[in-house]
Amino acid sequence: MAAALLLWLSLAGGLSAHALEPGFLDIRETAPDQFLLIWKVPQVSGTPMEITARLPDSCTQPRPPQVSFAQSAFITSWQTDCPGGLTGQPITIEGLDATRTDVLVRLEPLTGARQTLRMTPGAASAAFAVEPSLGQVVQTYLYLGIDHILVGIDHLLFVLALVLLVPGRWALLKTVTAFTLAHSITLSLATLGFLTLPGPPVEAVIALSITFLATELLRLRRGEQVLSARKPWLVAFTFGLLHGLGFAGALAETGLPPSDIPAALLMFNIGVELGQILFIAVVLAVIWLVRRILDRMPEGARIAALGQLTVIYAIGGVSAYWLLERVAGFFA
Known part of the structure; x- marks a missing residue:
């Protein structure tokens, strides 16, 4: 798993963190x-x-x-x-x-x-x-939401870091729910015109949020007490507000007419959540499968620890690159 994720993340570092806007x-x-x-x-x-x-x-x-x-x-x-x-x-x-x-x-x-x-x-x-029919709007923006989360690598890296950070399914459910609630709030406010922030700083802080979680994961491995481990829902909610602004930027690119906004906003948000749930399910399934395999190997525990450390460094390295790239864009 570590090798595959590292390869994916390394390739991601040479690409934009988002898929091209529509x-x-x-x-x-x-x-x-x-x-x-x-x-x-x-x-x-x-x-x-x-x-x-x-x-x-x-x-x-x-x-x-x-x-x-x-x-x-x-x-x-x-x-x-x-x-x-x-x-x-x-x-x-x-x-x-x-x-x-x-x-x-x-x-x-x-x-x-x-x-x-x-x-x-x-x-x-x-x-x-x-x-x-209304069904056309529903289908169009539902699929657009799913696409945007599944190819928005920076959002997925944040979710992946949360999965690695939070032990236990119940704690993970609460944390992901907090993230979902937060980005739904800012996505709605921004799309309806009540909240406006420039895109480049938002994208830079999104990259910073991933770097922060990678740093917290490393500190946690050293046995330190970290806020993200004590109150992961709070960290997820706080950064989720910023990620929602990133989602809103993609939705705004479609030039929504006023009559389409309620249905499009709802379905885009549902699409984002479906894509996020699918990604988490795949990650958990891969982790479970790898653990089953490594449990049968003499050096399984050491390999698992090394693999997780490799993934954490890859997440931190790619997000730090994005952060520097986006901050440099302020002065371009």
């Missing part, structure tokens, strides 16, 4: 069969990700696009005419299959309900329904 295509009908498109493309090393939004062949582009850069994404806007409208016709994100991100496509018609589609590398083409 791309976003906003389509607003300004007149019958006439649409304004705003296309937000994530940046990759200072350049736009190589993905292109392709509308049905019936659409035209009467004026050249306008390109700008804002909020770590390249934004293009243009007008187009689509005789017959856009419902029931495929929209494709070309090049998405070669990425590791999603794209949300939202349609705001002159009449009728707004719709949101979620494109993925494995399903880069979809069509708006003629008669949309």
Whole structure:
């Protein structure tokens, strides 16, 4: 287990702590069969990700696009005419299959309900329904929440550190519940506009929270009394407030319309929790299996101790790298 986790963490150190934020295509009908498109493309090393939004062949582009850069994404806007409208016709994100991100496509018609589609590398083409349902919003943001937690390596490292820190299932349940409650509070407040903090400092403190837990794990192994071991729920709740702001940043990137916020916020949060529970279940299952194997080996206890120490140092090293990288970004 230690070798596998160390390899994963080492690779993670060369990547962004988050998966790329989702791309976003906003389509607003300004007149019958006439649409304004705003296309937000994530940046990759200072350049736009190589993905292109392709509308049905019936659409035209009467004026050249306008390109700008804002909020770590390249934004293009243009007008187009689509005789017959856009419902029931495929929209494709070309090049998405070669990425590791999603794209949300939202349609705001002159009449009728707004719709949101979620494109993925494995399903880069979809069509708006003629008669949309609330179920579309529910499914879209539920899956987005699951995706965001499962590929948000920094959030997962924090949860992994909690699992290693807290002995006993009941204590772990209380600690994870405190973390869940805390990030649900700030996620909701930030999404509803009651709480606003700049993203870079929040991301830096999230990295600091992981480094702190790694340090606490090392101190605990030396037999010291540490706050995170005495009151892990308090530490989880405190840092969970900051992690919630990180989740809110990802949700805000989708450009939620006011009418979608209640359902989208609820389902995104549920998706995050489902992904978190799945991750914890996998980690506990791996730990149980490795312990069963090592218990049958003469040097099993020593190997287990060395493996855990290796994982702790890997968590601390990767998070310290992220911390330095994010703080350096303040001055870039």
